Amino acid sequence: MNEFGIIEKFFKKKQNNLSNELFHTDLMVGIGDDAAILKLSKNFPIAVSTDILVSGVHFSPTQDPRSIGYKSLAVNLSDIAAMGADPFAFTLGLGLSSLDEFWLEGFSEGLFEISRQFNCDLIGGDTVSNGKSPSFITITILGSLILGKALRRDGMMIEDDIWVSGDLGEPSAALLLSRKSSKLSKPSPRVKLGKELLGVANSCIDLSDGFTSDLRHMMKSSFSDNGADVEAELYFEDILNCISKKMRTWFSGTRTELDLCLSALGGGDEYELCFSAPEKRRTELESIGKSLNIPLTRVGKVKASDTIKTVKFNASTKAEPKLTLISRNKKFDNISLPSMGFKHF
Amino acid sequence: MNEFGIIEKFFKKKQNNLSNELFHTDLMVGIGDDAAILKLSKNFPIAVSTDILVSGVHFSPTQDPRSIGYKSLAVNLSDIAAMGADPFAFTLGLGLSSLDEFWLEGFSEGLFEISRQFNCDLIGGDTVSNGKSPSFITITILGSLILGKALRRDGMMIEDDIWVSGDLGEPSAALLLSRKSSKLSKPSPRVKLGKELLGVANSCIDLSDGFTSDLRHMMKSSFSDNGADVEAELYFEDILNCISKKMRTWFSGTRTELDLCLSALGGGDEYELCFSAPEKRRTELESIGKSLNIPLTRVGKVKASDTIKTVKFNASTKAEPKLTLISRNKKFDNISLPSMGFKHF
Numbered sequence: 001m002n003e004f005g006i007i008e009k010f011f012k013k014k015q016n017n018l019s020n021e022l023f024h025t026d027l028m029v030g031i032g033d034d035a036a037i038l039k040l041s042k043n044f045p046i047a048v049s050t051d052i053l054v055s056g057v058h059f060s061p062t063q064d065p066r067s068i069g070y071k072s073l074a075v076n077l078s079d080i081a082a083m084g085a086d087p088f089a090f091t092l093g094l095g096l097s098s099l100d101e102f103w104l105e106g107f108s109e110g111l112f113e114i115s116r117q118f119n120c121d122l123i124g125g126d127t128v129s130n131g132k133s134p135s136f137i138t139i140t141i142l143g144s145l146i147l148g149k150a151l152r153r154d155g156m157m158i159e160d161d162i163w164v165s166g167d168l169g170e171p172s173a174a175l176l177l178s179r180k181s182s183k184l185s186k187p188s189p190r191v192k193l194g195k196e197l198l199g200v201a202n203s204c205i206d207l208s209d210g211f212t213s214d215l216r217h218m219m220k221s222s223f224s225d226n227g228a229d230v231e232a233e234l235y236f237e238d239i240l241n242c243i244s245k246k247m248r249t250w251f252s253g254t255r256t257e258l259d260l261c262l263s264a265l266g267g268g269d270e271y272e273l274c275f276s277a278p279e280k281r282r283t284e285l286e287s288i289g290k291s292l293n294i295p296l297t298r299v300g301k302v303k304a305s306d307t308i309k310t311v312k313f314n315a316s317t318k319a320e321p322k323l324t325l326i327s328r329n330k331k332f333d334n335i336s337l338p339s340m341g342f343k344h345f
Numbered sequence: 346m347n348e349f350g351i352i353e354k355f356f357k358k359k360q361n362n363l364s365n366e367l368f369h370t371d372l373m374v375g376i377g378d379d380a381a382i383l384k385l386s387k388n389f390p391i392a393v394s395t396d397i398l399v400s401g402v403h404f405s406p407t408q409d410p411r412s413i414g415y416k417s418l419a420v421n422l423s424d425i426a427a428m429g430a431d432p433f434a435f436t437l438g439l440g441l442s443s444l445d446e447f448w449l450e451g452f453s454e455g456l457f458e459i460s461r462q463f464n465c466d467l468i469g470g471d472t473v474s475n476g477k478s479p480s481f482i483t484i485t486i487l488g489s490l491i492l493g494k495a496l497r498r499d500g501m502m503i504e505d506d507i508w509v510s511g512d513l514g515e516p517s518a519a520l521l522l523s524r525k526s527s528k529l530s531k532p533s534p535r536v537k538l539g540k541e542l543l544g545v546a547n548s549c550i551d552l553s554d555g556f557t558s559d560l561r562h563m564m565k566s567s568f569s570d571n572g573a574d575v576e577a578e579l580y581f582e583d584i585l586n587c588i589s590k591k592m593r594t595w596f597s598g599t600r601t602e603l604d605l606c607l608s609a610l611g612g613g614d615e616y617e618l619c620f621s622a623p624e625k626r627r628t629e630l631e632s633i634g635k636s637l638n639i640p641l642t643r644v645g646k647v648k649a650s651d652t653i654k655t656v657k658f659n660a661s662t663k664a665e666p667k668l669t670l671i672s673r674n675k676k677f678d679n680i681s682l683p684s685m686g687f688k689h690f
Contacts, residue, residue, distance in 0.1 A: 036393045048381045052440060054476075131399075134476070150382050
């Protein structure tokens with residue numbers, strides 16, 4: 001089977017009908033030409049994001065290929081969610097170490113399962129043989145936005161509350177303990193939540209590297225000119241409220257509450273949204289969480305800092321925003337959180 | 346240096362100004378957020394294409410990184426050219442086997458050289474460490490189109506002339522003989538030509554796998570319902586007119602004219618356009634070629650065939666469209682061309 005056979009058998013045939021309403025009349029050229037052509041019926045801004053997954057780094061060669069297909073699109077949907085955009089189409093780049101039809105069958109099923117769920121349609125891509133090397137998957141996803149509205153990571157303000165969706169800790173704990181976890185294998189990108197946060201949150205990021213790392217990314221983007229003037233306070237008792245119940249059970253009796261909290265703040269692969277919003281939005285955010293049936297927890301606050309003011313955040317200085325874990329009930333002295341999270345290199 | 350350092354040093358800083366006029370006011374979020382956001386000022390259809398290049402397959406680890414950067418975007422621009430679209434933005438996915446700053450410096454310089462040349466701007470992407478494995482590059486490119494106009498590969502009609510731009514044979518000959526070739530290292534995507542062909546050509550494809558392979562792709566797409574009823578005649582004397590002069594020099598005295606012709610038809614990596622058009626468009630096409638200063642050669646014709654009519658083109662039957670090389674001057678008997686070109690698996 002050559003590239004064209006793979007496209008035909010595993011992707012073009014399974015696509016069947018394009019599910020996004022944008023395409024009912026407006027996909028002019030689909031899979032199989034040099035490019036797909038979309039005629040978008042409305043004049044809206046588009047969000048574009050690319051994510052790569054590499055075998056041995058982001059997924060395991062022995063993992064169920066269905067969950068790899070599902071997760072590949074899920075992590076891209078999560079990026080679109082973090083912008084407050086509405087995903088509608090994606091392209092797929094596949095570098096395959098071997099032509100394993102069983103793997104392709106599972107992969108494409110998982111991929112189309114979540115593609116249909118979110119009405120986000122495969123419109124094209126490329127497939128290459130990658131020799132004996134680990135396989136990789138590159139997805140570029142497109143989303144639509146409302147004019148003038150977007151969630152950015154650089155909009156954080158001093159005195160903003162820091163919020164997080166869902167619970168924390170399960171994916172990294174499942175990896176560590178080799179436990180089954182649907183949150184790890186089939187994360188739920190927070191697309192509906194992202195759209196509701198438009199005009200409410202000041203900034204937003206999706207949690208892929210880990211809460212502390214991703215919060216630092218957001219702070220660096222937002223305060224690049226006055227870096228060390230800013231810090232974040234995180235509240236221990238509030239974070240305990242959003243620690244995964246499964247994680248608690250798995251570690252039952254073997255870890256302190258503080259250990260659990262630090263693990264949850266450091267672990268990656270969450271695909272929850274972390275966002276900041278002014279105090280006056282608290283009631284509104286609580287009702288958004290209720291209406292979507294997604295727990296939203298207020299876990300911290302952005303503060304002006306009184307430490308050295310000369311250091312700026314940028315790639316060369318390597319200055320890292322200060323994060324302090326505080327116990328309201330004085331269970332421990334303030335803890336300055338070290339830089340953690342997934343290292344790309 | 347981590348992922349963010351790489352983005353900052355080699356990509357964000359070099360970008361300087363976005364060159365495409367679409368972005369002068371309309372790139373709302375650029376590199377560094379979860380997604381880029383484009384507000385497109387006009388309501389046009391967009392073309393989207395993804396291409397992967399893998400080290401050891403599409404480029405060599407010892408190759409000048411500038412030419413790798415240049416070529417990575419060139420092959421994607423060529424896909425957009427083949428649709429008659431106008432490229433305006435791209436995302437870059439980089440899987441790197443090691444953090445080689447010398448390589449990244451050259452790669453990004455070559456990439457931005459052609460990015461500026463075509464006013465096609467980098468808007469985002471992803472970078473991952475790929476361990477000891479060969480590096481790979483995935484680019485997704487966006488182009489704009491005029492409503493209702495696109496060059497498709499499935500529009501070929503019986504009795505259409507078959508045309509090709511530029512010359513053929515140099516890239517594959519350079520690879521075979523290890524010669525320097527700017528056409529191999531820095532191909533010129535035919536973006537201007539593609540746009541001129543809108544409304545003139547019936548079908549179009551860019552030559553990446555090789556003329557005979559890509560012509561067969563176009564025939565399969567166009568005649569999938571009546572496969573073996575259709576064949577293409579290719580005219581030896583006309584093809585000789587578009588054989589690369591460099592290739593002729595390199596093989597001088599060692600190959601027959603027929604050998605040169607077959608090599609040129611089989612060799613990949615051309616990034617010329619092959620297109621079909623009705624006879625009545627000949628004068629118009631000749632003047633398009635003159636005005637763009639690009640040789641356009643009429644090399645064949647699509648014919649109704651009188652062979653078996655039951656075979657259809659599709660991935661499972663593996664039926665291949667018949668291509669016949671004919672010498673008008675009767676230098677040889679008609680030659681039925683075998684299926685050649687780059688094998689993806």
